[in-house]
Every structure is written in structure tokens, then in C-alpha cells.
Amino acid sequence: MARHTPLYFLKHGTRRRGGLRPVSPSGAEYVRQIKSQIDEVDPSEVRELADEGVAIVDVREAEEFAAGHLPGAVHVPRSYLESRIDAAVPDRSQRVILYCASGNRSALGAHTLEHELGFQHVESMTGGYTLWKDRGYPVEVPRQFTPEQRARYSRHFLLPEIGTEGQQKLLDAKVLLLGAGGLGSPTALYLAAAGVDDDVVDVSNLQRQVIHTTDRVGVPKVDSAEEAIHALNPDVEVVKYHTRLDASNIMEILDGYDIVVDGVDNFPTRYLLNDASVRLRIPVVSAAILGFEGQLSVFAPYEGPCYRCLFRQPPPAELAPSCGANGVLGVLPGTMGLLQATEVVKLITGAGEPLIGRLLMYDALSATTTELKVRRDPECPICSREPDAIADDEMGVFPDYEAFCAAAG
Amino acid sequence: MRLPGSLAGAMATIRIPPVLRASVGGERELNAEGSNVGEVLRALADAHPATAQQIFGADGDLNRYVNVYLNDEDVRVLDGLDTPVAERDSLVILPAMAGGAEG
Numbered sequence: 001m002a003r004h005t006p007l008y009f010l011k012h013g014t015r016r017r018g019g020l021r022p023v024s025p026s027g028a029e030y031v032r033q034i035k036s037q038i039d040e041v042d043p044s045e046v047r048e049l050a051d052e053g054v055a056i057v058d059v060r061e062a063e064e065f066a067a068g069h070l071p072g073a074v075h076v077p078r079s080y081l082e083s084r085i086d087a088a089v090p091d092r093s094q095r096v097i098l099y100c101a102s103g104n105r106s107a108l109g110a111h112t113l114e115h116e117l118g119f120q121h122v123e124s125m126t127g128g129y130t131l132w133k134d135r136g137y138p139v140e141v142p143r144q145f146t147p148e149q150r151a152r153y154s155r156h157f158l159l160p161e162i163g164t165e166g167q168q169k170l171l172d173a174k175v176l177l178l179g180a181g182g183l184g185s186p187t188a189l190y191l192a193a194a195g196v197d198d199d200v201v202d203v204s205n206l207q208r209q210v211i212h213t214t215d216r217v218g219v220p221k222v223d224s225a226e227e228a229i230h231a232l233n234p235d236v237e238v239v240k241y242h243t244r245l246d247a248s249n250i251m252e253i254l255d256g257y258d259i260v261v262d263g264v265d266n267f268p269t270r271y272l273l274n275d276a277s278v279r280l281r282i283p284v285v286s287a288a289i290l291g292f293e294g295q296l297s298v299f300a301p302y303e304g305p306c307y308r309c310l311f312r313q314p315p316p317a318e319l320a321p322s323c324g325a326n327g328v329l330g331v332l333p334g335t336m337g338l339l340q341a342t343e344v345v346k347l348i349t350g351a352g353e354p355l356i357g358r359l360l361m362y363d364a365l366s367a368t369t370t371e372l373k374v375r376r377d378p379e380c381p382i383c384s385r386e387p388d389a390i391a392d393d394e395m396g397v398f399p400d401y402e403a404f405c406a407a408a409g
Numbered sequence: 410m411r412l413p414g415s416l417a418g419a420m421a422t423i424r425i426p427p428v429l430r431a432s433v434g435g436e437r438e439l440n441a442e443g444s445n446v447g448e449v450l451r452a453l454a455d456a457h458p459a460t461a462q463q464i465f466g467a468d469g470d471l472n473r474y475v476n477v478y479l480n481d482e483d484v485r486v487l488d489g490l491d492t493p494v495a496e497r498d499s500l501v502i503l504p505a506m507a508g509g510a511e512g
Binding site for chain 1 (some may be wrong): 424426427428437471472474475476478481482483486500503504505507
């Protein structure tokens with residue numbers, strides 16, 4: 001196929017010295033010429049290919065994409081095609097279908113990908129989004145970002161792993177934060193900054209909370225947290241629970257959340273939370289801190305181990321000192337809380353490898369991290385069974401529960 | 410030739426969790442010798458008797474609330490206390506921690 005077919009035009013009534021000479025084609029003629037050099041595909045075929053590992057790339061402008069696009073399409077505006085296509089389609093042998101509004105821009109883009117960048121299997125969808133929509137094929141209409149949101153989340157939009165789609169998921173996500181203390185404070189602030197809706201449960205007496213301020217001393221903690229979150233990001237809806245979690249209310253409170261962030265300070269609540277989250281199939285991003293050390297893991301019910309697979313039962317009270325008794329480095333909850341927030345963002349957006357089936361240990365004094373494998377326990381008293389088989393009165397209970405709680409006071 | 414089960418013992422490193430440090434004079438890491446996980450932990454318990462009842466239950470097995478990892482693997486999915494230990498292996502003792510919100 002000739003890459004550049006010379007075209008000769010002669011305007012009527014124009015006298016040209018030296019006879020015929022090449023004249024630049026009109027824009028429409030140029031597009032026609034390009035189309036003869038690429039492969040085109042009908043929307044009906046594209047529709048059949050939805051789940052076939054074909055990369056569908058929308059090359060229109062941001063506002064066109066935002067008004068609606070093909071389901072699963074990635075957005076790479078034609079003006080950024082050369083610089084951003086590798087992030088969207090890293091494999092040049094992968095089949096790529098481009099579309100725009102009517103099939104012209106995508107034809108030009110397909111030509112570039114095939115002839116300039118060496119993509120081996122590129123097509124342009126005829127008729128573009130307009131024809132697709134006219135045929136009544138399914139479209140995805142993403143949330144419209146306001147100009148303020150576009151500015152606020154612009155750094156996320158630039159990350160291919162997050163982008164507008166990931167940001168939309170973050171804005172739609174509902175995350176329950178248990179404990180607005182050392183761990184919960186930084187988690188709440190950063191998730192709020194990312195646009196995640198979160199709730200703050202007042203489960204205990206809280207200290208070292210960067211979410212609160214001196215002038216709000218005496219203000220209920222959940223109210224203070226709400227004020228800080230709204231000051232940072234008015235997009236975030238805060239639902240407050242002035243309550244302590246127990247077996248009678250935990251299922252109701254957890255139901256409907258996408259993720260729970262566990263920063264609670266006592267074993268009975270951790271086990272209770274684990275059991276309820278398994279029953280509701282809600283992943284828990286869990287962290288614990290003591291002294292200069294922290295632990296972090298993600299418990300995704302039935303996909304990976306649960307907390308009981310890791311620790312079948314809690315240690316006796318004398319071996320489970322609280323931070324209040326043992327002390328904790330003030331920045332450590334910040335470090336671990338932000339690692340939790342990171343895992344939450346990854347789970348919501350689907351980016352990267354979540355910390356499922358792995359336990360991360362962080363030692364601040366030696367500045368080292370250690371990763372341990374956590375396996376599902378086939379004999380786990382909770383997650384080896386189906387959710388329906390787990391009864392209300394089994395939740396949060398462990399061997400010697402009565403003695404444990406008596407000793408813990 | 411070294412015979413299985415009758416090794417003079419490999420020198421392994423044991424990471425001591427915060428809750429056990431008071432029992433070992435504040436050390437964060439100790440070396441102990443043994444041919445398997447049980448022997449290494451016994452050597453630790455002999456040197457620091459206060460750790461014995463925290464690591465081992467009355468039946469001589471690991472307490473259910475203590476996890477021990479050989480390098481990065483839970484010894485319970487290996488051969489438990491009988492899991493062989495090689496020179497320069499690392500043991501991690503990991504009791505559950507609950508510190509969080511209250512701190």
C-alpha cells in the first residue's frame with residue numbers, strides 16, 4: 001500500500017504556467033485518502049468484540065468522552081495519541097479499535113498508530129460514536145466533573161492507573177472508618193482529599209488525631225472530624241455514628257459499604273468486625289501499631305484469608321498491651337494509616353496488587369519492612385463456611401472470650 | 410556428612426516482637442541454634458525463660474495466638490515445630506497486635 005499517493009488537482013478556469021503541478025488536497029479529500037490506507041470496522045462487529053481483549057480507544061476530546069462513550073473504552077484524545085497510547089495499550093500486537101464522533105479523527109489516529117508507531121492490528125470504527133448511539137448500542141455515561149473537580153483531581157486524572165474512571169470510582173465509593181484516632185485521622189483526611197465518602201465511628205477515647213484542632217477541643221470527635229473533612233473537600237459526604245460497635249448493630253452499620261478500614265484498639269471488636277465483614281463479603285484494610293512497629297494487611301473475604309485465618313485467637317490480656325500502656329511513636333499511626341489509605345484507593349480503583357494474603361511489618365527504628373505470607377486456613381472457624389451458615393451469636397466470640405474480657409476489664 | 414534430625418544446629422536469627430522484648434532484656438533480634446524451628450525456639454526459651462510460656466502452650470506446641478514464620482512462611486503450613494532450619498534462616502515471632510485508634 002502506498003503511504004503517500006500524490007494527488008493532482010486542476011482548478012477549473014485556472015491557467016497554470018508549466019502545466020499540471022501537485023496541489024494540496026482539501027481536508028476532506030485528505031481524510032478520504034487516509035481512510036483508503038487503513039482498516040475500518042463496523043459498530044456491529046465492535047459490539048461483538050466487547051469482552052474479547054480488544055482495546056477500544058476513544059480519541060475524542062475530554063468533554064465529548066465525558067458526555068458518554070462505549071463501555072470499557074479508554075480515553076486517549078487524538079491530540080495526545082502518540083504520547084499517551086503506550087500507557088493505554090502497551091502491547092503493539094494487541095488489536096486496537098479507535099473511534100471518534102463520526103469516524104474521521106479515528107481514521108487519522110489509526111493511520112498514525114499503524115504507520116508511524118508500528119501497531120500491527122489497528123482499525124477505525126465507521127460512523128463513530130454517533131452511529132453507535134443511533135443503533136441503540138449500550139453507552140456509558142460517566143459522572144460529569146465540575147470545573148472545580150477537574151482542578152481538584154487533575155493529578156489523579158494524569159495517572160493512567162486512576163484517570164477519570166478511577167476518580168469516578170473513588171467519588172462513588174463508600175468507606176467505613178472505624179476509629180478516628182491515630183490511625184483513622186490520617187486515613188480519613190487523605191481519603192477525603194481523594195474524594196472518598198467516609199464515616200467516622202466513635203469507638204473509644206482518641207488521642208493524637210491530626211484531624212482535630214486545638215480550637216475544637218471539647219467538640220465531639222465525629223463532629224470535629226466532619227468539620228475537617230468538609231473544610232478539605234466538600235464533595236465528601238460524612239455519615240457519623242455516635243455509637244460503639246457490638247454484635248447487635250454491626251451488621252446493620254457495615255451493610256452497604258464497599259470497604260472497611262480497621263483501626264480499632266481492642267481484640268473483641270477486631271474479631272467482631274472480621275466476622276461481620278466475612279458475612280457481608282466486605283474487604284477490610286487492617287492495621288495495628290505498637291511502640292515503633294506496625295502491621296498492615298488486607299482481608300478480602302473468600303478471596304484471601306480473614307483475620308481469624310491469621311490469628312485464630314487473641315493473646316491473653318497480659319500479652320496484649322495497648323498503646324496506652326506500652327506507648328507508640330506519634331508519627332507511626334500516620335505512616336500506617338496512610339498505607340491503609342493507599343490500599344483503600346487501590347481496592348476502589350483496581351490499580352496494582354492489593355495486600356491480600358500478605359502481612360506487611362514496618363519497623364520504624366530500623367527503617368525496615370518485612371513481608372509475611374498469610375494463607376487461608378481451611379479450618380478457619382468463620383471463613384471456611386458460607387456467610388449464611390454464620391450465626392449472629394458466633395460473631396466476635398473466641399475461645400476463652402469471657403476470661404479475656406474479664407481480664408481486660 | 411550431616412544426618413537429618415541430628416544436626417549440630419544452624420544459627421538462626423529470631424525477631425522478637427515488642428510484647429516479648431521485656432522478657433529478653435529489650436533485645437529486638439537474637440540468634441539461637443537448632444536444627445528445626447522447635448529447637449531454635451527452645452534454645453531461646455532456655456536462654457530467656459520468661460518467653461517460654463508466651464511461646465509454648467502446656468502441650469509443648471506453639472500457643473494458638475502466636476504465629477511463627479520461617480523466613481516469610483507460616484511454620485504451621487510447613488512442618489510446624491519440626492520444620493528444618495538452615496544457617497542464616499530468619500524466624501519471626503508474631504503475636505496479634507490490636508493497637509489502633511486509642512493508642
